[in-house]
Amino acid sequence: MKKIGVFVCWCGLNISSTVDVGKASEELKNYPGVFYADDYKYLCSDPGQELIKKTIIDNKLEGIVVAACSPNMHESTFRAAAEAAGLNPYRVEITNIREQTSWVHSNKEDATIKAIQLIKATVEKVKKSEDLFPQQIPLTKKVLVIGGGISGMTVALEVAEAGYPVILVEKEPQIGGNMAKLSETFPTLDCASCILTPKTAEVGRHSNITLMTNSEVVESSGYFGNFTVKIKRKPTFVDWEKCIGCMLCQEKCPKKTNSDFEHGMGKRKAISVAFPQAIPYRPIINEKECIYFKTGKCKMCVKVCPVDCIEFEQLENIVEENIGAIVVASGYELLPKEKLSEYGQGKYADVIDGMQFERIASASGPTEGVIRRPSDGKIPQSIVFIQCAGSRDNQKDRPYCSKICCMYTAKHAMLYKHQVHDGTATVFYMDIRAGGKGYEEFVQRAIEDDHVLYLRGRVARVYEEDGKLVVLGVDTLSSEQVRIEADLVVLATAVIPSEKAKVLGQTLKVGTDAYGFFNEAHPKLRPVESMTKGVFLAGCAQAPRDIPETVSQATGAAAKVITMFSKNHLVSDPQVAKVNEKICVGCLQCEPICPYKAIEPETIEVRIGHTVEKRQVATINKGLCQGCGACSVACRSGAMNLSGFSNEQILEELKALCL
Amino acid sequence: MMTMTEKMREQVKELFVNNEIKLFIGFEKGFTKFSRIPAFAENYDEAKKMIIDEFETPFLAKYLIRELEEVAAGIVEKSERVAILTRGCDYLGIRRLIVDNIILRENIVIVGIPCDGLIDVKKANKLLGEEAREITIDEENVIAKGKTENKIISKAEVVLDRCRQCIMCEPKESDIMLAEKTANVKKNKDYSKIEEIEKMSAKERYEFWSRQFERCIRCFACRDACTACNCRKCIFDITEPEMLEKTVATSEQFMFHFIRAFHVAGRCSACGECERVCPVDIPLGLLNGKLRKDIEFLFNVEEAGIPSEIEPLGEFKLDDPDEW
Structure with missing residues (x-):
């Protein structure tokens, strides 16, 4: 019988x-296997x-139970304390x-009985605990950043500055993302390009950053x-190495097409760069529009x-890269207008979305910054802005707040009023959510200084009457x-x-x-990490957010990567699955059930009596395994076992609870 | 026209003469007149005793583990093959073993028999009112001869319970087929008995199953007969951790049958052998049938009894509708 210590925490009054912590520790003193039990006001x-340390050393304890808060809070604290006292940390369990x-009961008597039962169950678990040792796994100090918008670029620059190589993959031919399309930014009204292009230029020239634009990640393993x-x-279709960026091709190309970058507000040539400050400043041929591809x-x-x-004759090619961490910064899009039937479902040329407005308000945009409406190029005398178009709307399956619209709508209205002083700007809103430094002041400025008319209410319909748009709200x-x-x-x-994003x-198995x-x-507590170890998140890929918040989060993700790379090898959690090869029948039912693809077949040789038998069993890749336990549930014969949560331990816990 | 038995002998002879198989697994007469037991022949002479008829037979697929495990493991030469008489239900069992990586298809010669359902002699005896002395079977009827009178019974009345829920009347693919497909009727899926139990209150249901499991003598025949139970070491045989108390008590019987049902959930091929071999007639088919029914309903599977490479309960999907 192991010598087990039980510590019951008061957590103050919590x-x-x-x-009744006193009663609990008293009762546990008499429980078989418990050598020491006590209660204490704040064990953490x-x-x-x-x-805890002194008790372990003085009593030569072989396992301890700490009855306190959730193991999410202080399991690592108590395990570290035990380790300092010479006890294997995995012999510490939290009740x-x-x-x-x-927190979930009010009757003290019943709650005490429940607490005692739970502690006893944990004591039984600890009796079956084993020493576990973390394994060292090698580490490739190179990060893959997916998405070349402001968040991806921020991550790339931070990690590259720390001295680690970065691969920045962007699906568009140039970096900059959505921010490159913006006119000016709230709440300072400085030009988006002016603050973005120093970043794009730096990414373009940084020696630690390998830029792969017009590229997509198609497979990930490891x-x-x-x-x-x-x-x-x-x-x-252009050799970017040879190209000098003279753009004669763009100038002379006879074929004009709609530009994706301009969101339908402007045209581009079949061979072109999206915008003048594009990095890399290299043209690309639009295969679908190019006359040569169509007619030869x-x-x-x-x-x-x-x-x-x-x-x-250029073909797509696949490159393989070994990397240590991945940052997903795949950004956002806007809900297509076609989904919004009350606002004309995209059939009126003069009903546009926020990004289209950005383009017509942008100095580098198709109208060179003069706000003209798309249908006839007229300068509008009256603009209606409709907030929450699709957001906070259960019927559009978007019950969430898109977070940036309140602010950019105020910005749009201001930009318009600054150009057309006698024009009217009306904003329909549900609430104004201007939580951010200088944000509320910005909205107030729009209302008070620029006389934007804010109407609290919803728009029922936008329709055309006698060639004019009518907004009914x-x-x-x-x-x-x-x-x-x-x-x-x-x-x-x-x-x-x-x-x-979904694909x-x-x-990436995220x-x-x-x-x-x-x-x-x-x-x-872990907003920049995904559930898959080594994959981090930044920017709007995780949730809608504005530029300052995106940059902060991206810097956070970069810090996570740098912390990871600051070590020479990684330490794996030993609480992963293991296979009892004697029992494993090799049916591999565990293989398709593993979310992390950590299970593979292996042929082993086992000596049974006088013969050496060769057979197939399952093996675990300890680096991939995240200890979710799905395999141990799928395994009928119990050959698959999760260290630290073994079948033996859980059965003992259950037995103690069911007594 | 040759009978199936004659055709089988001819085929077996050929297989042994051409050195294609090391073993033939079939049936022979048992100790009572109408019982049939598994038979193993290592040469043609030994195979002469084998017969094929429509009396109740045990399931053969499970013997393949014993015979072929070593071949699959690569201890014995790969080319060794075993021929086995295979009805539709046996075929599903064989598929189960192949899908579970226990045996390899290339080591098996499937000798297929079409089947309309097997005759339960106990049922015939009951209808006759005494132990039949002679039973003859034709296309549609069974004629049971008693001491004084004969009784003509329709086949449907005396067919084995497990054959009533048959989902495959002949092997889906075979190496040798001993007869043309019979004019068998596709049986409709019948979950009516299960639905009756579903309608019971929790208390009634508990009482119902308590009555059933009380009888269990924990002989493990259900497990031993089941092709889905193909573990190297069954969880109930492992002493550490002890999943099942060795005491024979109703609560433990519950545990045994529930755990087994969950272990074969999504993998049970509806052969009904567990129910057939049970010496105390526990309606295990209801338990396994309930799980099949639920899987068909919840996972939109047409026939849960047919083994597939990826089981409905054995797959991880990122777009699983159930959040995890």
Whole structure:
């Protein structure tokens, strides 16, 4: 019988007001196997930990139970204390008598009985505990950043500055993301390009950053510290190494097409760069629009190119990279207007979304910063801005707040009023959410200084009447119906995750929520980590957020990567699955059930009597295994066992509870 | 026309003469007139005693583990093959073993028999009112001869319980087929008995199963007969941790049958052998059937009894509708 110590924490009044801690420790003293039991006011305090250490040493304890708060809080504290006293940390188990007992019950007598039962069960578990030792796993100190927007660039620059190589993968031909499309930024109204381009330029020239634009991550395998990813490099049809960026091709190309970058507000050539400050400043041929690809004739670009860099026969190729960590910064898109039937479902040219407004307000945009409406180029005299277009709307399956719309709508209205002083800007809003430094003041400025009319209420319908857009809504403060004739309607459509986020999540084995945003490991305490070790999150890939918040989060993610890379090897949690090869029948039912693909077949040789038998069994990749326990549940014969949560331990716990 | 037995002998002869198999597994007459027991032949002479008829037979697939495990493990030469008489239900069992990586398909010669359902002599005796002295079976009827009178019974009345819920009347693929497909009727899935139990209150249901499990003598015949129970070491045989108290008590019987039902959930091929071998007639088919029914309903599986590479309960999907 092992010598076990039991420590019951009061947690001040948190536990002791509902659980009779004295009674619990007294009763545990008489429980078989318990050599020492005591209660203490705050075990997590320094003296509390000292008490644990001293007791372990003085009594030569072989296992301890700490009955306190959730193991999420202080398991590591108590395990470290035990380790300092020479006890293997995995012989320390926590009984949660706070979140699972005192906080959820009011009857002290019953709660005490429950606490005692739970502690006894944990004592039984500790009796079956074994020494576990972490394993060292090698580490590739190279990070893959997916997404070249402001968040991805921030991560890349931070990690590169710390001295580690970075691969920055961007699906578009140039970096900059959505921020590159913005006109000016709230709450300072400084030009987005002016603050972004120093960053893009730095990313472009940084010696530690390998830029892979026009590329996508298509496959990922391996684990924490040792991933292998396959990156698809889509053809640009231009040899970017040779190209000198003279853009003669763009100038002479006879084919004009709609520009994705301009969100339908402007045109581009079939061979072009998206915008003047693009990094890399290299053109790409739009295969679907190019005359040569359609008819086999033209080749104007080939004729004018001074360095012979047009390559119509270029094919996509896949490159493989070994990396240690992945940062997902895949950004956002806007909910398509086509989904919003009340606002015309995209059939009116002058009902545009926020990003389209950004383009017509941008100095580098198609109208060179003059706000003209798309249908006829007229300068609008009346603009209606509709907030929460799709957001906070259960019927559009977007019950969440898109967070940035209140602010950018105020900005749009101000930019408009600064240009058209006698124009009217009306904003329909549900609430104004301006939580941020200088944000509320910014909105007030729009209302007071720039005379933007804010109407609290929803818009029922936008329709066309006699060639004019009519916005029919309600002002809930005066309880009156409002009918406004508008030259331009701007919808603050909901922020949604990038179209390919879900597929990317599946590729990287990172979960997404119901809307497709990546799930963080803990909403408060681990916001930049995903549930998959070694994969971090930054920016709008995780949830809608503005630029300052994106940059902070991206810097946080970079810090996580740098912390990880600051060690020479990684230490794996020993609480992972293990296979009892004697029992394993090799059916491999565990293989498809493993979310982390940590299980593989292996042929082993075992001596049975006088024969050596060869057979197939399952093996665990300890680096990949996250200790979720799915395999041990799937294994019928119990050959699969989770260290630290073994079948033996759990059965003993159950037996103690059911007595 | 040759009978199936004659055709089998011819085929067996050929297999042994051509040195294609090391063993043939079939049936022979048992100790009573109408019982059939497994038979193993290592040469043609030994196979002469084997017969095929429509009397109740035990399940053969499970013997393949014993015969072929070593081949699959690579201890014995890969080319060794075993031929086995295979009805539809046996075929599902064989598939189970192949899917579970216990045996390899290339080591098996499937000798297929179409089947309309096997005859339960006990049922015939009951209808006759005495122990039949002679039973003859034709296309549609069974004629049971008693001491003084004969009784003509329709086949449907005396077919084995497990055959009533048959989901595969002949092996889906075979190496040798001993007869043309019979004009068998596709049986409709019948979960009516299970639905009756579902309608019971929790208390009634508990009482119902208590009555059933009380009888269990823990002989483990159900487990030993089941092809889904193919573990190297069964969890009930492992002493540390002790999943099952050795005491024979109703609560432990509950544990045994529930754990077994969950271990074969999604893997049970509905052969009904567990129920057939039970010496105390515990309706295990109801328990396994309930799980099959639920799987078919919850996972949109057409037929839960047919083994597939990825089991409905054995897969991880990121888009699983149930959040985890």
